Amino acid sequence: MQPSSNDALLRVSELSKRFDGLLAVDNLEFEVRPGEIFGLIGPNGAGKSTTFNLISGFIPWTTGKVQVCGKEMRRGKPLVASEAGLVRTFQHGSYVGGMSVRDNLRLGTIVRNKKADRDAGVLEAARRLGLSDYLDETTSNLPHGLQRLVSMAIAIAAQPRLLCLDEPLTGLNETEVTTVLNVLDDYRKTEGRAILLVEHNMKAVMRICDRILVLHHGAHLATGSPEDIRGNKAVIEAYLGESHAA
Numbered sequence: 001m002q003p004s005s006n007d008a009l010l011r012v013s014e015l016s017k018r019f020d021g022l023l024a025v026d027n028l029e030f031e032v033r034p035g036e037i038f039g040l041i042g043p044n045g046a047g048k049s050t051t052f053n054l055i056s057g058f059i060p061w062t063t064g065k066v067q068v069c070g071k072e073m074r075r076g077k078p079l080v081a082s083e084a085g086l087v088r089t090f091q092h093g094s095y096v097g098g099m100s101v102r103d104n105l106r107l108g109t110i111v112r113n114k115k116a117d118r119d120a121g122v123l124e125a126a127r128r129l130g131l132s133d134y135l136d137e138t139t140s141n142l143p144h145g146l147q148r149l150v151s152m153a154i155a156i157a158a159q160p161r162l163l164c165l166d167e168p169l170t171g172l173n174e175t176e177v178t179t180v181l182n183v184l185d186d187y188r189k190t191e192g193r194a195i196l197l198v199e200h201n202m203k204a205v206m207r208i209c210d211r212i213l214v215l216h217h218g219a220h221l222a223t224g225s226p227e228d229i230r231g232n233k234a235v236i237e238a239y240l241g242e243s244h245a246a
């Protein structure tokens with residue numbers, strides 16, 4: 001692990017989660033710094049979503065310590081994480097299907113005080129994700145790819161300091177993937193923000209991430225730049241295969 005930076009937006013130390021006999025997350029250590037897109041990758045069942053759930057307070061850790069934007073997190077307390085500046089999406093969508101796209105995006109702007117700011121935030125998030133023409137549609141009526149963009153637009157509208165995305169690209173077509181990657185690249189350029197990304201689309205991960213941590217059986221296998229990870233023998237054997245090797 002590299003020396004820790006004082007201004008890290010996420011700091012994870014000795015984090016473990018046991019589900020009965022299964023050690024799903026095994027003594028993880030990493031940090032995410034301002035301006036970074038940090039990828040968390042690994043085979044199915046490696047512990048990525050569990051790590052997300054621990055960091056965002058959706059499940060309690062067995063042991064460990066998590067700091068979000070300098071604040072100490074408490075086990076299984078999602079409100080503490082969101083108050084500290086963390087917003088997350090879920091693998092299977094994070095929106096209310098029966099509501100319009102506009103009302104879903106309003107959920108993301110709820111923390112803003114003035115109505116004019118909230119309305120502007122809805123329009124801005126819709127514009128960024130290419131959803132402006134769908135604001136009055138019922139979200140459950142939209143195609144799958146657009147529904148996923150709604151999840152991301154809600155998260156972006158909340159303007160979190162630490163944006164945590166769980167497989168945001170699943171089921172998106174190439175144009176939608178490009179839209180999302182551009183939005184993420186833009187988002188992290190705003191001062192004091194960073195993104196933690198769990199994703200199986202390796203081409204996208206290698207393109208967008210500054211650093212990547214590879215998990216295997218819940219434990220750290222490697223951390224490094226996309227080039228480091230592509231060339232790492234253990235990662236190629238455990239996950240990437242030769243087709244992604246440098």
Ligand SMILES: Nc1ncnc2c1ncn2[C@@H]1O[C@H](COP(=O)(O)OP(=O)(O)OP(=O)(O)O)[C@@H](O)[C@H]1O
Binds near residue numbers: 022046
């Ligand atoms: N609530 C739970 N109870 C028991 N075991 C669980 C629970 N949640 C996850 N696990 C197990 O923990 C391990 C890690 O699962 P996790 O969902 O974190 O993996 P993942 O890396 O996100 O996988 P995927 O890429 O398929 O989403 C798996 O063996 C899974 O079956």
